[in-house]
Amino acid sequence: MEIVYVYTKKRAEFGRQCNFSDRAAELHVDIAPDDHALEDFIERDPVDIGIQCVQEMSEHDANTERFETGARGINHTEGGWPKDINPHEVEQVTRYRKKVEKDEMYISAVLQLGTSMEHCIKQNNAIDIYEEYFEDVNAETIDEAASAKTINVFRDPNEIKRTATHISWFPDGPRKLAVAYCNLQFQSTSPDTSMDSYIWDVENPNKPETTLKPVSPLVCLEYNPKDSHILLGGCYNGQIAYWDTRKGSQPVELTPIEQSHRDPAYKTVWIQSKTGTECFSTSTDGQVLWWDIRKMGEPTDKMYLDKKQEFANAQGAYCLEYEPTMPTKFMTGTEQGNIISCNRKAKTPLDKIAATFTGHIGPVYALQRNPHFTKNFLSIGDWCARIWSEDIRESSIMWTKQYSSYLTDGCWSPIRPAVFFLTKMDGTLDVWDIIFKQNNPTLTLQVCDVPLYSLRVQEQGKLVAAGSQDGTTTLLELSEGLYSMARNEKxxxxxxxxxxxxxxxxxxxxxxxxxxxxxxxxxxxxxxxxxxGSQDPQAEGEEGExxxxxxxxxxxxxxxxxxxxxxxxxxxxxxxxxxxxxxxxxxxxxxxxxxxxxxxxxxxxxxxxxxxxxxxxxxxxxxxxxxxxxxxxxxxxxxxxxxxxxxxxxxxxxxxxxxxxxxxxxxxxx
Incomplete structure (x- = not known):
């Protein structure tokens, strides 16, 4: 069999045409022999050397079997019923069955297949494939030391590095994570600083999968739990924007600047609703604004973080906490170190702020309810983390030791009710297990040498993403003991x-x-x-003094x-x-x-x-x-x-x- 390979190339790729012509021989260099230089050399016997500078070629033949194809027709009847029989009509089905059962071929076929079918039924009844052979043996629990390993590191691709201020996991699995980048230092942003934020593929740290281009750097970014293509972001200039990754990198819609926050929008949260389009945001300007992404021209509702609902006295907020099982209630952590419990649907303005918890001497940067015990919540601020109960407003029920480094973020484990995570300014990540140890963290990891600013745990509890000041997002995988619930832990x-x-x-x-x-x-x-003093006025004054x-x-x-x-x-x-x-x-x-x-x-x-x-x-x-x-x-x-x-x-x-x-x-x- 002859193998023929046809090489096809466009004429434009040949280059310019070469025009060759003949000409007479020319002498370029003529060096005369030098007798004095000849004395420095010794005549050697002639040596024949052959050099071949031609590329070696080889020829190979391959003989493969030809794959034969053919066209065949298949007759398929839906449900095994003839075309003229409607399987939903009881009378037609009954009449057809009686007709088939009277056929001699049907009876012989049933008798022939009945023997093998009977054997399979007896075999199935004799063997229990779900039988447990060792019921009384307790499963061995291996107590391994708590640990974590780095899986990937996602770096800000721009020359001027920015802080990874917020992280959001893809709601349909640990495949992607969205990271918001912003320089939060006042008046330190140069004109050349990029405003882009990115969506990263967990398995590809070399290049972001999607780029989000806001009008102002994003301080926070959240995936919509009902639609994984939609993201909500809070900008540094106070505006709220949302993206649809199917429509490109530009925001689909923005809130008007005059209707938005006056300070950076530090937190945005999606609300549990039928449409999945409602959200709310907060800022250090003291406002809490509710939005619907179908109509972002103005907020649907507004609230000030003040008992009398006065904007001049409102406390600035850094974080929000929202539990879907309590749709009208939410909590905020303020710059003054207070935690304010609010009720959106209160009848009077005075009832909108239901309770105030005071315990931190610095701003509250993170706030989250325990996923298993919603009455208890975790707050992160100053040099310690505190666990609160809604029944006690005067003080927290538990708190960590006073760190030498400032705390920046924290959250509960979504799987284990006794585990929570903390990030610090010294670049370390602490994992606390309050059942195992209450005076010190169970695990301390030196993630990087720069301050950590953001933290997010994936829903399955196995992966943790931590963002730092230099724009690096580190993806960590925890050991099994930190994301597997212990027996009787609840x-x-x-x-x-x-x-x-x-x-x-x-x-x-x-x-x-x-x-x-x-x-x-x-x-x-x-x-x-x-x-x-009623008897003597002078004595009354002396007694008062x-x-x-x-x-x-x-x-x-x-x-x-x-x-x-x-x-x-x-x-x-x-x-x-x-x-x-x-x-x-x-x-x-x-x-x-x-x-x-x-x-x-x-x-x-x-x-x-x-x-x-x-x-x-x-x-x-x-x-x-x-x-x-x-x-x-x-x-x-x-x-x-x-x-x-x-x-x-x-x-x-x-x-x-x-x-x-x-x-x-x-x-x-x-």
């Missing part, structure tokens, strides 16, 4: 949150009790001085000492009730009920988990925090002498409530 976390909530309620009741007693004594001394001087002499050290003594007496009483390893949680609680005590034991992990210290790493820090709460509670109120204050017995909870009730009329009287 019950343990529930018990922990309930225990800490009860403890904070007890401490708050103690402090309130002390404040009411001090107020009652102060008002009693004032009333007595007033009765004496004396009372003011005594009030000024009230030392803060007495308040600290009293709060510290009160707190440690509670701790000692709790430690005496610690269960032994042989005791069960239910036995301890029954024992507490029999004793009639409201305070619960401190350690619930003695029967299988390491003993948990107090919520903070150091008891002195707790005492200091409690003393500060007591001090802040006393400030601005009229008080008596600290030496006359009586300590409240820690075990007499019921009597303390009775005394508080008795003091209330005296307060009203004063």
């Amino acid at each position: 019950n343990l976390v529930t018990a922990m949150f309930e225990r800490e909530t009860r403890r904070e309620k007890i401490l708050d009741a103690r402090h309130r009790e002390i404040r009411l007693k001090e107020r009652g004594k102060t008002e009693g001394s004032k009333g007595e001085g007033g009765r004496r 004396k009372a003011a001087e005594e009030e000024e002499q009230y030392q803060e050290e007495d308040l600290y000492a009293k709060a510290e003594k009160e707190f440690f007496s509670i701790i000692e009483a709790e430690k005496k009730k610690q269960p032994t390893p042989s005791q069960d949680f239910s036995e301890v609680e029954k024992q507490d009920e029999l004793e009639g005590k409201e305070e619960k034991h401190v350690d619930i992990f003695s029967s299988g988990y390491p003993s948990r210290p107090e919520t903070t790493t150091d008891e002195n820090e707790i005492a200091g925090a409690s003393a500060k709460e007591a001090e802040s509670s006393f400030s601005g109120e009229e008080e008596g002498e600290g030496n006359n204050t009586e300590s409240v017995p820690p075990d007499n909870e019921e009597s303390g409530v009775t005394e508080v009730a008795a003091e209330e009329p005296k307060e009203a009287e004063g």
Whole structure:
């Protein structure tokens, strides 16, 4: 068989035509022999050398079998019924079946196939393919050390690097992630800085899959959970834009600048709705605006983060928290360190702000409810992270140690209720498992040498993306122990949150009790001085001055000492009730009920988990925090002498409530 290969090339690719012509030979160089130079050489016998500078060629033959093709017709009848029989008509089907069953060929075919069918049925009944051979054997759990490894690194492709301010995962699987890039330092952006943000393919870190071109750098970017082609972004100039990746890199629609935020739109969130087109945003200008991407000419609703709904006094917000199961409620973290719980559908403007939680001394950069316990939420700000309960507004129920580096972002694990993540300014990522350890993180990773600014965990809990100040987004894969739920983990976390909530309620009741007693004594001394002063005006003035001087002499050290003594007496009483390893949680609680005590034991992990210290790493820090709460509670109120204050017995909870009730009329009287 002859193999022929036809090489086809366009005439335009041949180049210019070559015109050759003949000419006479020319001498370019003529070097005469030099006798003096000949003395420096030795005549050598002639050597024949052959050189071939032609490319070696080879010829190969290949003989393959020819694939024969043919056209054949297939007759297919839908459902096995003839064309004139409608399978949905019962009468036609019944009549046709009777006709077929009378046919002799049908009877012989059934008898022939019945033997093999009967064998298969008996075999199927004899063997249970779902049988468990080892039912009593417990599955072995391998306790591997918590770890994480870097899978990919996505770098900002521009020469002038920008901060990766926000990350959003593709809703239909861990295939893509959208990253918003923006330089947040005030007046530090040069005219040559790019405003683009990108969508990256997880398996291709070399080049972004899609480029988003906003009119102003994006501060935040979120995928629509109902339509994975649509993304919502908040711009640095306060505008809100959305993209449809099927329509290109330009935004489909923008909000008007006069209707948008006056500061950068730090957070945008999609709302759970039937249409999947509603969203809302917030900014440090103190506004919360609701939008519908079908009509972005003006916001559908507006709210100010102020109790009286005054724009001049509104608190600027950095983050939003929205739970789809509570469609009218949301939470914001403000620049002042407050966490504001809001109700969009409140009847009056005063009811729109339902509660305020105060605990951070710096801006709250991240806020998220626990996916498994929506009553508890995590806040990130200043140098620590705090876990709150909606039942207690005065203080958080748990908090991390005070870091030496500022915290920038954090979130819960979507799979494990006891695991949350933190990013810091020193470039490290901390993984906390509050069941395993409460005083230190379970895992600390040095992701990079520059500050980390953003963090996002994929829905399956296995992949974590962290964005840094130099525009690098690092993709990490966690070990199995950090994304696989442990046995009985939900019950343990529930018990922990309930225990800490009860403890904070007890401490708050103690402090309130002390404040009411001090107020009652102060008002009693004032009333007595007033009765004496009614007889002598001059004496009344002297007594008032004396009372003011005594009030000024009230030392803060007495308040600290009293709060510290009160707190440690509670701790000692709790430690005496610690269960032994042989005791069960239910036995301890029954024992507490029999004793009639409201305070619960401190350690619930003695029967299988390491003993948990107090919520903070150091008891002195707790005492200091409690003393500060007591001090802040006393400030601005009229008080008596600290030496006359009586300590409240820690075990007499019921009597303390009775005394508080008795003091209330005296307060009203004063």
